[in-house]
Amino acid sequence: MDQDRRARLRELLIADRDGESASTVALVCGRCVKELSITGAGATVLSHLGIGSGSADHPSRGLVHATNPTSAGLEDLQLTVGEGPCLDAFASGGPVLVPDLAAEGARWPAFTPGALALGAAAVFSFPLQVGVARLGSLDLYRGSPGSLSRSEMSDALILTDMATHGISDELAGHHTADMSWLLDPHVEVYQAAGMAQVQLETTTETALLRLRGYAFAHDLPLAEVARRVVTRRLRFTQEEDWS
Known part of the structure; x- marks a missing residue:
């Protein structure tokens, strides 16, 4: 059947x-x-x-x-x-x-x-x-x-x-960690996470948590927060003000 x-x-x-x-x-x-x-x-x-x-x-x-x-x-x-x-x-x-x-x-x-x-x-x-x-x-x-x-x-x-x-x-033909072939705004999240990691001098996991926290606090899609980081309209600091 x-x-x-x-x-x-x-x-x-x-x-x-x-x-x-x-x-x-x-x-x-x-x-x-x-x-x-x-x-x-x-x-x-x-x-x-x-x-x-x-x-x-x-x-x-x-x-x-x-x-x-x-x-x-x-x-x-x-x-x-x-x-x-x-x-x-x-x-x-x-x-x-x-x-x-x-x-x-x-x-x-x-x-x-x-x-x-x-x-x-x-x-x-x-x-x-x-x-x-x-x-x-x-x-x-x-x-x-x-x-x-x-x-x-x-x-x-x-x-x-x-x-x-x-x-x-x-x-096929891509490394398992390579998502560049995706027509997906989430790919920008990975780039933003790397930038936030450098800005915060922390791990990628913590940088992603900060990205998510900012998105949740401001009722924004995570992709939009990532876009702001990548275009340098948003920069994370150790004690950023989210008001």
């Missing part, structure tokens, strides 16, 4: 590609929206920052594709607050299925209010992995509460596998 479902989804992706220049990952995300009764989908890769000899091995995400602004916003929110279903899926190596996000306030106290404000009522994240090597996650959200059906769950796992192969193809 799974082979039949896989063959059907493969044929649909081939049809989706006809006349389109979109990547496999983009096609998979679009097909998720059509097949799984969800509102939006996104795929990200996860790498590790290692700027400087004293830096911590801190995870950082890069957006590969999002089907709509809310999907992109959910990824940015998780990068800002450092918690959420995508990060949990990557850490655990298993799906994170949350049919009612409003009930998860204690689990993700910083992520949940912002995600609800963006319009996500249910979230489902699946790790993209080859064997034991995890590459990122396929992230789905729904605008109303509700679980994935059994057949939708089967299709989600198959589409996750297809997205994994797409990510593997995209990563």
Whole structure:
């Protein structure tokens, strides 16, 4: 039965590609929206920052594709607050299925209010992995509460596998820490973290925490804070005034 479902989804992706220049990952995300009764989908890769000899091995995400602004916003929110279903899926190596996000306030106290404000009522994240090597996650959200059906769950796992192969193809020729191939504003975050690390004379992990703290305190996307640092409109000091 799974082979039949896989063959059907493969044929649909081939049809989706006809006349389109979109990547496999983009096609998979679009097909998720059509097949799984969800509102939006996104795929990200996860790498590790290692700027400087004293830096911590801190995870950082890069957006590969999002089907709509809310999907992109959910990824940015998780990068800002450092918690959420995508990060949990990557850490655990298993799906994170949350049919009612409003009930998860204690689990993700910083992520949940912002995600609800963006319009996500249910979230489902699946790790993209080859064997034991995890590459990122396929992230789905729904605008109303509700679980994935059994057949939708089967299709989600198959589409996750297809997205994994797409990510593997995209990563070919790149070091695992190289995200320069991503058309993603999050790449600027990594550059800003390195600059803030030098300004604060601290580790990359602490610099990222300062970036996130500033974004949270000023209700700004982390990408915007990074842009201000990179363009030298914002400089961090040991005792910066955030008023």
